Amino acid sequence: MSWIKVVGTGPGRYQDMTVRAIRALRDCDVVIGYITYINLVRDLVKDKDIIYSGMRQETERCRKALELASLGKKVSLISGGDPGIYGMAGLLYELAKKNDFDTDIEIIPGVSSVSAAASLLGAPLMTDFASISLSDHLTPWVAIAKRLEMAARADFVIALFNPKSRERKDNLPRALDIVLKYRCSSTPCGIVKNASREGEITLVTKLGDLLKYDIDMTTLIIIGNSSTFITGGKMVTPRGYVL
Structure with missing residues (x-):
């Protein structure tokens, strides 16, 4: 069963990540995120398919997550800090609504900066x-x-x-x-x-x-x-x- 988990990876250190966040990164097929945030968790996702991009490409990352989930993939969409605080959670929901997307979406909170x-x-x-x-x-x-x-x-x-x-x-x-x-x-x-x-x-x-x-x-x-x-x-x- 496919899903998208918007994973709050916290401010940076592995010690500041939640157990839920670490589990989501381990259970997924694909990790999508801003290159800086990907690099902070690269040791956890080195065996995953990784898709990254630069700043101000948040919409493209969310669209890619929706596309891959529609193909049956389990996707972790990385958001630094907490995804509900200046993060990716709201944008993903907006695009999911616009595109009538019905695959399971879960928001995993993280330690905000x-x-x-x-x-x-x-x-x-x-x-x-x-x-x-x-x-x-x-x-x-x-x-x-x-x-x-x-x-x-x-x-x-x-x-x-x-x-x-x-x-x-x-x-x-x-x-x-x-x-x-x-x-x-x-x-x-x-x-x-x-x-x-x-x-x-x-x-x-x-x-x-x-x-x-x-x-x-x-x-x-x-x-x-x-x-x-x-x-x-x-x-x-x-x-x-x-x-």
Whole structure:
């Protein structure tokens, strides 16, 4: 019986993958994914048929998964982190609906990069938080700016995905200008690059100093709220317990 499993492979290390994810990769016939994510799990799938492609080819990968499943194959469609958080799950369902595809689809959750980054920074997500991607490739900047405005005004801890790339050098400064209308420049912030991968870098700093550091697409930023503090070099956002 054919199937497609959208496999969340976590932030990078084998130790951060779930048992379900590892089992799906072992049980499938074909593995499809972005080349970077394929390379992170290559030792697990070296005996499988492997189909990979570059960035911004998500639609093609999902179409290929549907095509192969329709031919009776068991397909693992790799999605880094968690497939339901800026991942492949929604796109696959959209295409399956559009093409009246009825083969079994299963979403296998994974450790999101925001969870991995938070664990390295301390405990910054102990209360309500908002995750916002600064990539305007699929979402117009006007929508991103509105979400930033609302999240900052409501005093959410804010996790910023895709903060900067060679094509989008100005989105992070624009985002920080919005947040700084509601947060003081001394607000604790965390920078994590390559969470759970080779070249991992973790830094705790202040909102007003963020632009001093090297930030790119492999970086996740967490901006504290009005109650977040730094202790022992770690960020902590109190949940509100009476001590």
